[in-house]
Amino acid sequence: MLLLPDDPERDSIPQIPDMDPPSDAKDKAHSEIRISNVVSTMNGGPLNVTSPSPPLSDGDGLAPTDRILMDAINGVSRQITALQREMNQKLDELTQTAAASQALLVSMDERLTALERYGPSGPEPKRKRRAQCPKLAESVRRLHNSKTNCKRYDPEESISSRHNEAVTTHLVDTLAGNPDWRRLGTDLIVSACKTYYATVRRNFCYGQPEFEHLGTVRKSSARTRQRRKRLLVARQSVLVPDEVEFWSGITIDMMSDEEDGTSEGVFGWIVRPPSFRSQELSDLCARLQTRLEADPKYTVMRHRRLYTGADSDRLPPKSYNHENAKNHFKPERLPPKSYYHENANNHFKP
Incomplete structure (x- = not known):
């Protein structure tokens, strides 16, 4: 057998320092870096380096880091299971609610079908009217x-x-x-x-602060409406026979608004005629007003009428006699036909 001379450089193996078991992930990474540094300093052929012994573990064979990870996984799994159970309960409740709603719809459909087939069970009760006394x-x-x-x-x-x-x-x-x-x-x-x-x-x-402005508007509207009503009655009292037919069917909506105000230092009622009133009716109202103001008893009991400002922006009435509307309204402001009352002649008296 041929013996080779000893090669001190080949026979010398670097001494691997002792490594304590890593206590956490940081120590484990540090140990791996130390092993790689030792191997990189070796010369010659590959060297089989025995892996370090596994770290110390608990009695169940898991390292502390693995146990922490396993506990986290188990916690997430329990939360998912509880969430799934809760979702299943809610899904069951929704299913029951949907079934009840479907049964209600079927019942309503059957009742509607019966009503369409046989009609209502009895006459519709009439709504009681408030006593007009x-x-x-x-x-x-x-x-x-x-x-x-x-x-x-x-x-x-x-x-x-x-x-x-x-x-x-x-x-x-x-x-x-x-x-x-x-x-x-x-x-x-x-x-x-x-x-x-x-x-x-x-x-x-x-009377509440948040609705005080509504009360003011309501009172002003009621006051203006009452003045239009008195004006209509007063003008009807001075009609002549030739004007009765044209005046027939007139309502308080065709009278001018009389609002409190001043003009050039004079206090009185600012007259604002409706914008939808025909010129023929406006001329007739002017003649009737002249007859009224010719009586001193009428003028002494009422404020002075001030003809200034724009026309009233009130909307035209929705119900009006179709034939009378042709005389009382401007052609472009006639109420729509759908608004004409079927029995308007019974509701409007001269």
């Missing part, structure tokens, strides 16, 4: 606001509240015992009491 309404108002009455409506509560129902009962019993209203049915008295409650409620709402 100014004298009764005035009696309700005086009784409610009298000093001896200790039961009054609370506008902050509904008409069906216990307190307001007791007030209605008290008013009805008191008025029913009055000889003037003994012959009236209690339904009419109850209706008058509810109408007055609506007035109390409306005044209370308009």
Whole structure:
């Protein structure tokens, strides 16, 4: 056997320093860097370097870093399972709700089919109208606001509240015992009491700061409408026979607005005629107004009329007699035919 001479450089193997088991990921990476540095310093052929012994672990065979990762995975898995269970419950609830809705739709469809086939089971009940009795309404108002009455409506509560129902009962019993209203049915008295409650409620709402401007607008509109009504009645009183036919069917909507104001230092009513009124009707109104102002008794009881400013921007009425509208409206401002009332002649009197 041929023995080769010893080569001190070949036989010398670098001493690998001892490495402690890595305690975490940082120590493990540091150990790998140290091994690579030692191997890179070797000369000659490859050297089989035995891997370091596995790090110390717990009793179940997992390293601390692996245990942390495994615990995190287990936690996420439990959350996903709980979320899936919750979603399944909600899906079951939605399925039940959808089934109930479908059953309700089927029931409604069957009822509609039956109504279309056999018609309604009975005549539609008529809505009760409020009693149009100014004298009764005035009696309700005086009784409610009298000093001896200790039961009054609370506008902050509904008409069906216990307190307001007791007030209605008290008013009805008191008025029913009055000889003037003994012959009236209690339904009419109850209706008058509810109408007055609506007035109390409306005044209370308009008195609130956030609705104060609405109350001002409402009062101004009511005042202007009342003035147009008085103007219509006054002008009708001075008609001559030749003007009655043209005036037939006129309403308060065709009268001018009379608003409080001043012009050139003079206080009076600013006259604003409706923009949709025909020129023929405006000329007739001017003649009638001249006849009225010729009577000193009329002028002394009313403010001076000031003809200044633009026409009124009020919208034309939606219901008007078709034949009369041709005389009272401008051709381009005639109400649409769909707005013509079928029985307009029965609703408008000269």
